[in-house]
Amino acid sequence: MRTLFTPSRAALLIFFVAAALLPFFVDPRGHLLRVAAMVLLFAAMAQSWNIVGGLANQISLGHAGFFGLGAYTSTLLFLKLGISPWIGMFAGAVVAGGAAVLLSIPTFRLKGHYFALATLAFAEVLRVIANSWADFTGGPVGLSIPFMGSQPAYFAFRAVSSYYWVILGLLAAVCLAFHLLASGALGYRLRAVRENENAAEVAGVNTFRVKLIASVISAALTAICGTVFAQFTFFFDPDSIFSLAGLSVRMAMIAIVGGLGTLGGPILGALFLIPLEETANAFLSSKAAGLSQFVFGVILIAAILIQPRGLMAWWPKPRRRRAEASRPAVAAPAAKGA
Amino acid sequence: MTAVLQAEGVSVTFGGLKAVDGVSFTLNAGEIVGLIGPNGAGKTTLFNALVGLQPLTSGAVRLGGETISGLKPHKVAAKGMTKTFQNAALFPDMSVLENVTTAALLRHDLKGARIKAERVLDTLGLGPIADADVQDLTFPQKALVEMARALATEPRVLLLDEVMAALTPSEMDEVMKVIRTLRDEGLALLVVEHHMRAIMALCDRLLAVNFGRLLAQGRPSEVAADPQVIEAYLGHGAAGQEGAHA
Numbered sequence: 001m002r003t004l005f006t007p008s009r010a011a012l013l014i015f016f017v018a019a020a021l022l023p024f025f026v027d028p029r030g031h032l033l034r035v036a037a038m039v040l041l042f043a044a045m046a047q048s049w050n051i052v053g054g055l056a057n058q059i060s061l062g063h064a065g066f067f068g069l070g071a072y073t074s075t076l077l078f079l080k081l082g083i084s085p086w087i088g089m090f091a092g093a094v095v096a097g098g099a100a101v102l103l104s105i106p107t108f109r110l111k112g113h114y115f116a117l118a119t120l121a122f123a124e125v126l127r128v129i130a131n132s133w134a135d136f137t138g139g140p141v142g143l144s145i146p147f148m149g150s151q152p153a154y155f156a157f158r159a160v161s162s163y164y165w166v167i168l169g170l171l172a173a174v175c176l177a178f179h180l181l182a183s184g185a186l187g188y189r190l191r192a193v194r195e196n197e198n199a200a201e202v203a204g205v206n207t208f209r210v211k212l213i214a215s216v217i218s219a220a221l222t223a224i225c226g227t228v229f230a231q232f233t234f235f236f237d238p239d240s241i242f243s244l245a246g247l248s249v250r251m252a253m254i255a256i257v258g259g260l261g262t263l264g265g266p267i268l269g270a271l272f273l274i275p276l277e278e279t280a281n282a283f284l285s286s287k288a289a290g291l292s293q294f295v296f297g298v299i300l301i302a303a304i305l306i307q308p309r310g311l312m313a314w315w316p317k318p319r320r321r322r323a324e325a326s327r328p329a330v331a332a333p334a335a336k337g338a
Numbered sequence: 339m340t341a342v343l344q345a346e347g348v349s350v351t352f353g354g355l356k357a358v359d360g361v362s363f364t365l366n367a368g369e370i371v372g373l374i375g376p377n378g379a380g381k382t383t384l385f386n387a388l389v390g391l392q393p394l395t396s397g398a399v400r401l402g403g404e405t406i407s408g409l410k411p412h413k414v415a416a417k418g419m420t421k422t423f424q425n426a427a428l429f430p431d432m433s434v435l436e437n438v439t440t441a442a443l444l445r446h447d448l449k450g451a452r453i454k455a456e457r458v459l460d461t462l463g464l465g466p467i468a469d470a471d472v473q474d475l476t477f478p479q480k481a482l483v484e485m486a487r488a489l490a491t492e493p494r495v496l497l498l499d500e501v502m503a504a505l506t507p508s509e510m511d512e513v514m515k516v517i518r519t520l521r522d523e524g525l526a527l528l529v530v531e532h533h534m535r536a537i538m539a540l541c542d543r544l545l546a547v548n549f550g551r552l553l554a555q556g557r558p559s560e561v562a563a564d565p566q567v568i569e570a571y572l573g574h575g576a577a578g579q580e581g582a583h584a
Contacts, residue, residue: 184448185451188432188436188440189440189443191429192429195429195430195431196429198391198427199427201391202391202415202423203415203420203444203487204412204415204416204420204441204443205412206410
C-alpha cells in the first residue's frame with residue numbers, strides 16, 4: 001500500500017544526515033554549533049509536546065513543568081547520590097510521567113483554554129516550589145553541574161559536537177516515537193479524540209485512557225529533553241527551567257508554526273524560529289530595548305496569519321491514493337440515484 | 339423473540355425540564371423500531387441516554403439482561419450498543435477508511451481493524467471511496483460512512499439518528515435496503531427519522547414520544563392512527579379530523 005520512500009521520508013532522511021555531518025563543517029567550538037544544538041533540542045521538545053498538543057489537540061502551556069522535573073531529577077540524583085545522568089534521565093522521565101498522571105485526573109475534563117490555563121498553573125506551581133524549597137532544590141540560585149572534563153559514562157563531554165550528536169539522537173528517537181504513535185492504533189484514537197470526542201467515545205474509544213497514555217509519553221520525553229538541556233548548559237535555575245515564555249509557550253509555538261500534529265512540523269518550526277530569534281537578538285538587541293523581541297513577535301504573527309496550518313501545510317501532502325479516490329467519490333453507490 | 343435492549347423508566351432532567359420522562363420499552367434482535375415525535379420531543383436525548391453520553395436521572399438500561407446505565411459510551415459500545423450522530427459527526431481530517439478503522443479497533447488490533455473496516459465498507463458499497471477524505475463526501479455518503487463506523491464496533495443494537503435526513507427518495511431507498519439487510523442479519527435497530535414514508539415502510543414497530551414521554555407504541559399503522567400521536571404532530575384539534583380518516 002505504501003512505498004518505503006515517500007518524498008517526506010526522503011526529506012527527513014536528508015535532514016538527519018545533513019544534521020549529523022554539520023559538526024565536521026563548522027567551528028566545533030563556535031557559537032553556530034551551539035545554536036544548531038539548541039535548534040535540535042527545541043525540535044525534540046516541540047515534538048514531545050506535539051504528541052499531546054498536536055495529535056490529541058490538548059494545548060498544554062505547562063510542558064516546562066515536565067522539562068524542569070527532568071532537569072531537577074537527574075541533576076539532584078547526580079549531585080546528592082552520584083547517580084549518572086544517563087540513569088537520572090529515565091528517573092526524571094518516570095517522575096514526569098507520574099506528574100502527568102496526577103495532572104491529568106483533574107484537567108482532562110477541561111477543554112480548550114481551561115486546559116491550557118490549568119497546565120500553565122502546574123508549571124508555575126513547580127517553579128514556586130523549586131524557588132522556595134531551597135534546602136532540596138538549591139532555591140533561586142539554581143543548580144550547577146560541576147565540570148568534569150570528558151566522562152561519557154556521566155554524560156559529560158569536552159566537545160560541543162558530542163552533546164550535539166546526543167541531542168540529534170534524542171531528536172531522532174522522539175521523532176520515531178511520534179511516528180509510531182501517530183501511525184499506530186493509539187494515533188487513530190488520538191486523532192478521533194481531537195476531532196470529535198463524543199463520536200470517538202460512541203465508536204468505542206476510551207478517550208480518557210487514550211489522552212492519559214499520550215500525556216504520560218509526552219511528559220516523559222519532555223523530561224528527557226530537560227536532562228539533556230541541563231547537561232548541555234551546565235546550569236539552570238527555577239525561573240529558566242520552568243519558564244512559561246522561554247519553554248512552555250516556545251514548545252507550543254514551534255509545533256504550531258511548523259504544523260500541529262505533523263512529524264515534520266516541529267523540525268521545520270525549530271529550524272525557522274530558533275535561528276530567527278537568535279538573529280533578531282544578535283542584530284537588534286543593541287539598537288533599542290525590546291526591539292528584537294518586537295521584531296520576532298511581528299514575524300511570528302505574520303507567519304501564523306499567512307499560514308495558520310503551519311509551515312508543513314506547504315509541503316505536498318503524502319496523502320493516500322487521492323487521484324484514484326476522488327473520481328469514484330463522485331459516483332459512489334449511494335449517490336447513484338441522485 | 340428475545341429482548342436485547344430494555345429501557346426501564348428512563349428519565350433525563352435538565353434543571354427543571356424533563357427531557358426524557360420515564361420511558362420504558364424493549365427492542366428485540368432482528369427488529370427495526372422507529373422512534374417518532376416532533377422536534378424537541380426528546381428523541382436524541384433518549385439516544386444519548388441509552389449509549390451513555392447523557393447520564394440518567396433515574397431508570398435503567400439493560401443490554402442482553404446486563405445493566406449498562408451508568409457506563410461510559412466506550413464501555414456501552416464494547417457491550418454491543420452504539421449510535422450514529424445526527425448530521426454525521428465523522429472525524430473530518432481522516433479518510434473514510436480511517437474513520438471506520440478507528441471504530442473497528444474496539445475489537446481488533448490495527449491490522450485486523452483495517453481488514454474489518456474494509457469489509458464493512460464493502461458491504462455498504464463504500465469500497466470505492468475508502469480512501470476519500472470525508473470532507474469530500476456527499477450527504478448520503480456521509481450517512482453511510484457514519485453507519486459503517488457504527489457497524490465496525492460490531493454492535494447487537496444500533497441506534498440510527500436521522501441517517502436519512504437530506505436524502506432524496508431514491509437515496510433513501512438505498513439506505514433502507516441496507517438497514518433491512520442488517521435487520522435480517524439479526525441486528526436490533528432503533529431508528530429516529532422524520533420522513534414518515536421511510537418510517538412506515540421500514541419499521542416493524544413504532545414508539546411515539548412527545549415532551550419526553552412515551553405516547554404510544556405498537557404496529558406502525560396503529561401508532562400513526564393514535565389520536566394522541568396525531569395531536570402531537572398536528573396540534574390540538576387535529577386529532578378528531580384525522581381520526582375520522584383512519
